[in-house]
Amino acid sequence: MPVIETSATLLAATAVLAYLLGAVPFGLVMARLFGLGDIRQIGSGNIGATNVLRTGSKPAAALTLVLDAGKGGIAVLVARALVAEDAAQVAGFAAFLGHCFPVYLGFKGGKGVATFLGTLLALFWPAGIAACLTWLLIAAISRISSLSALVAAAMAPVWVSVLGMPQAGLVTALLAALIFMRHDANIKRLLKGEEPRIGRKG
Secondary structure (H helix, E strand, C coil): CCCCCCCHHHHHHHHHHHHHHHCCCHHHHHHHHCCCCCHHHCCCCCCCHHHHHCCCCHHHHHHHHHHHHHHHHHHHHHHHHHCCHHHHHHHHHHHHHHHHCCHHHCCCCCCCHHHHHHHHHHHCHHHHHHHHHHHHHHHHHHCCHHHHHHHHHHHHHHHHHHCCCHHHHHHHHHHHHHHHHHCHHHHHHHHHCCCCCCCCCC
């Protein structure tokens, strides 16, 4: 854990603002801007980039990926610049929760992979890059997005510790645990050999 140097009131305010930023459903927004319909009625129904890709629109999926990652990263960087490192970690966690449980969509959101990676890149970029490379490696081998996400999440606390920022270990482990919780249905399909491949249209 980082040294707690920020007041509880300021940490709470940071968490609320970061949550509201994280809750912006960019997948839904991009799908509508590109005329793809309601992404919640397509494929898996998820609002993340992988499901947007199932519409066949690579630009919409790419923008969703960047924006979902960006909202986690921006929350961390702004909190770090304006407050302190403890607030940065709170902001990253809150933005992730916002993506997964957005108030704007009745708390039914995405699985948080892009936001997780963006948050990790901002918290400690060497571990973030390692996690992204882990995702890419598993995706190249398996062509299964959820498996790539699960392996990257499982390895993230290891990368944080090994590469030199153990004070971010707790928040990284909590985020990784939530990734696994959000992928419960995917894990069941993986065990049955029924998980869809990357790029398959919904």
